[in-house]
Amino acid sequence: MRYTSFMAVLESGKRNIAILGAGFAGITALVHLWKLLGRENLQHEYQIVLISNRAWHLYTPALYEIAAVPHGAMSSAILKRAICIPIEFILGKFTGARFIAGEIAGMDPKRHTILFRNGDYLPYDYCIAALGAETNDFGIPGVSEYAFGLKTFEDAIRLRNRAEELAINTDGILRIVIVGGGATGVELAAEFVNFFCEIKEASRTPGRCIEEITLLEAGPAILAGFHPTVVAGAAKRLEQLGIRIRTNAVITEVNAREALLKNGGAIPYHLLVWSGGVMPARALKQFGMPLDPKGRLLVNQNLEARPHVWAIGDCAGYTNPATGKPVPGNIPVAERQAERAAKNIVAVIQRRTQYPFRPLKRWPFILTAGGKYAFADLGRMRFSGRIGWFAKQLVQLRYLITILPFGRAISVWMLGLRVWTSNDPGHRIPTQNRRPA
Ligand SMILES: Cc1cc2nc3c(=O)[nH]c(=O)nc-3n(C[C@H](O)[C@H](O)[C@H](O)COP(=O)(O)OP(=O)(O)OC[C@H]3O[C@@H](n4cnc5c(N)ncnc54)[C@H](O)[C@@H]3O)c2cc1C
Known part of the structure; x- marks a missing residue:
């Protein structure tokens, strides 16, 4: 098993980039972040910590x-x-990334800390919230x-x-x-x-x-x-x-x-x-951050919910400036937002300007x-x-x-x-x- 303990994460001496959720948004963020950290030679200083309540990635389509x-x-x-792809298999490709299996209960954004249902907590330096949605x-x-x-x-x-x-x-x-x-x-x-x-x-x-x-x-x-x-x-x-x-x-x-x-x-x-219908993951109510009327984390054009925290996928309340409407909850949106959030984290680490998210006019879809x-x-x-x-x-x-x-x-x-x-x-x-x- 490549799953990690809290202590191993804390004792590694590296700074944490936490990805909350192992759905399409979270896993795609992992893919891009891992590549970017490698390309920019940042992997010795930063580690990716993927956190999810399931030890697998569900292929919903x-x-x-x-x-x-x-x-x-x-x-x-x-x-x-x-249909349930073990996270262990995924980490076989993204060596060095760590996985914590746990139910996230909320966040203390002032202390840069993720709170778990069992009382554990984990500090983060940067965080991507990708907790998705549940049945409504x-x-x-x-x-x-x-x-x-x-x-x-x-x-x-x-x-x-x-x-x-x-x-x-x-x-x-x-x-x-x-x-x-x-x-x-x-x-x-x-x-x-x-x-x-x-x-x-x-x-x-x-x-x-x-x-x-x-x-x-x-x-x-x-x-x-x-x-x-x-x-x-x-x-x-x-x-x-x-x-x-x-x-x-x-x-x-x-x-x-x-x-x-x-x-x-x-x-x-x-x-x-x-x-x-679906509603955003209920843990978001305990994130201490503004939510949109549907309960998603409100984000700006760079997908930031607050400094050092980005939200992507079904749990992100992003409004398309061209239409004034939210983008749909689907995989192409989650993937594109994930790529942008990963780029923006590296931009902030390197003290560069972030890239605004650019939604497509039409999102591709295949319906069986x-x-x-x-x-x-x-x-x-x-x-x-x-x-x-x-x-x-x-x-x-x-x-x-x-x-x-x-x-x-x-x-x-x-x-x-x-x-x-x-x-x-x-x-x-x-x-x-x-x-x-
Ligand atoms: C049956 C079905 C079919 C679909 N088919 C399509 C399709 O064909 N094409 C398409 O584009 N879209 C499809 N969708 C929509 C698509 O699945 C979502 O838009 C997409 O999964 C959003 O990705 P996400 O990462 O934001 O959320 P999710 O994929 O839902 O991932 C959320 C992750 O967060 C974890 N999580 C949630 N709460 C907690 C917590 N408290 N603590 C720890 N972990 C937590 C979950 O376990 C999961 O790993 C379908 C959805 C469903 C339900």
Whole structure:
């Protein structure tokens, strides 16, 4: 294990650059900072200390796949290896960087100290906050009690287990309601079609249930913020798969059997999935720094929350000066902000001027829609179908090569491909599932 103790960090005699969180923003910050410290010959004076409550980095773009692989197809241990990349593997590439596994409770910015849930504390010289976001039920009664989330690996396994149990034990119509017509809801709804086909094929009593998947969206259309051609294409694809889309469906309460709507209606369900929103990591409330209205750390154009502390990714409250709006919470934003924060730390160390963050006009995105089918919006290029799906795999490979030693990157990628395609019967989608939307 390359994990480190507090004492080893303190006794090293080096100055600390703490990165809080090992998500996309934190890991990308590590990659850039490590390279910059090496290039500027600063690695003898400064050490990077990565801190996270998980000993792995979760590859979220494939999380919906984990929730849609039947028990019989792959063990949970294999699923975990495909999507949870051990920090130990990552540190194999970034030698000298240290990792502390711990739950951060807050910060004392005046004393330059990170506070841990177990009472430990760690001083820092520079810090990048990249604590991401967590599921937000907006306080709607019943959601936390009855709905399944999809934010962590454990969420995905819990959801998969419940869906499979229901598919095997339900006679007649099995009602699955997915709340939130953003990317996560769309990807999961589409992949669930394959999942249920696979379970029914494997089951000794196939065809006992007919699943009815409904995607609920509070706004006027699914995939808010996506290009209109992607929205139209995805809606058509979902309808072809037999998924019902209900827009302007605002949920006010959930009980054990129904989701109640603002307009007075009720939607019965057997399985309710909540992908209706996220909120910044709750530890940020104890950082003693100003937050934006959504609870993210307010940052300036250089991504600084206060001197010596930068915030990036889903936990950063950055406003695009060109639009007056926050940037979206996605991986390209997290990566670009991470690169900028790393550069700015080195600029401050070297007493140079910092670089302002420059948001893109359009952020690239690849959205899968069941099996080997995806919509890719890469700014100038938009395409869909198998080619979109292959593009998504190549993006993952490129990312893995950036953060892992080459051999590891290839083996994690190959395992992922095996897992992602393990429930892709495509041609076997039974016609009884193609119910009109
Ligand atoms: C199911 C799903 C699918 C997605 N698919 C896509 C996609 O296809 N494309 C895309 O661009 N975006 C996608 N996203 C969004 C993307 O995952 C986020 O925008 C991105 O992960 C943000 O990176 P981050 O580092 O800010 O946060 P995260 O990746 O969430 O990382 C936060 C890190 O902080 C750690 N942490 C949190 N609180 C604490 C604490 N108190 N103490 C210690 N550690 C803590 C967490 O364990 C984690 O390591 C998806 C999100 C989900 C949930």
